[in-house]
Amino acid sequence: MEAEGIVPLNNRIFDPKMANHSIDIYYYHMSPPSRATLLLIRALGLKHNIKIVDIPNKGQMTSEFLKINPLHTIPVINDGEFIVYDSHVIMKYLVNQYAKDDSLYPKDPKKEAVVDQRLYFEASYLFPRFIAYFMPTLFGGQPPNEEAHKKLEEAFQHMDNFLKNQNWFAGTNMTIADFSLFSPFSTVVACDVFDFTNYQNLWQWYQRAKSAMSGFGYDEIEQEGANAFGGYYKSKIKDLS
Ligand SMILES: N[C@@H](CCC(=O)N[C@@H](CS)C(=O)NCC(=O)O)C(=O)O
Incomplete structure (x- = not known):
């Protein structure tokens, strides 16, 4: 097992499959799944080009992108x-x-199933609740909704339980499940609207993941994007008062 917080670059930089091309990633800094993917690309050491899709200005609806x-x-x-x-x-x-x-x-099928369970949890439970809580305020000018707050907090309780007796979401080492859950979670932290005192497993995982991700561009990718989202959210809350 790796020492806590130390995660080696997991790549095949000299893989001939990568020799003649770069991967394009269509990306926006405030988008948690975009940042999770970019962090993984960096962790794998893959050559890449970032293509910005300006989501607030509907860049995702252009005919070029829809193709x-x-x-x-x-x-x-x-x-x-x-x-x-x-x-x-x-x-x-x-x-x-x-x-x-x-x-x-x-x-290994059983280990893979645990990682998949966490990924599907992000896709079908955490992220929809994240969207339901933040989007009406960000794009609809609505005040935060208490029921949506409660629903999102239920996700944090589950995440805390997943981490009981283990350092990472799928066991003893970091997997793509940690990448996937890290970006939405760090975005929530940047918005300052939840107290994580009662979710110590989750909070400690967050510190551990931050330290592990620092080798893959944590500051300029994750922290920058999460802070941008958090700042935007706080400005919308201020407008409401
Ligand atoms: N399950 C998808 C979610 C992707 C998603 O909803 N992305 C948002 C940005 S965070 C988006 O592109 N929204 C624009 C739209 O739906 O038109 C994933 O993990 O990639």
Whole structure:
């Protein structure tokens, strides 16, 4: 097992598959799944180009982008004309295709199922609750909703339980489940609207993950984007008062 917080670069930098091309990632800094994907790309040491999609100005609705992803969401990657969308699917693909081993997404069926469970938890439970709480205030000028706050906090309770007796979401080492859950969580932290005192497993994981991600661009990717989101949210709250 790796020492706590120390996660080696998991790459095959000299893999001939990467020799002649870079991966395009369609990205916006305030988007948690975009940041999770970019952090993973950095952790894998993959050559990449960042293509900004200006979500607040509806950049995802242009005919050019809709040809790439008819579902008009980011992140999307284009890996030598192979286009993948949905951050969870992208992360699985990148590890399967380029990682030097399967530690970030295990091939053992039981271990893989645990990682998938956490990924689907992010996709179908945490992120929809995140959207339901923050979006009406950010884009609809509505005050924060108490019921939505409670629903999002239920997700944190589950996350805290997942981390009972283990350092990472799927066991003893970091996996793509940690990348996926890290970006929405750090965004929530930047908004300053929840108290995590009662979720110590979760809070300690967050500190551990920050330290591990510092080697993959934590400051300029995750902290910058989460703070931008948090600042925007706080400005909307101020407008309401
Ligand atoms: N499950 C998707 C969620 C992607 C998503 O909803 N992205 C947002 C930005 S955080 C987006 O592109 N929204 C624009 C839209 O839906 O039109 C993933 O993980 O990639």
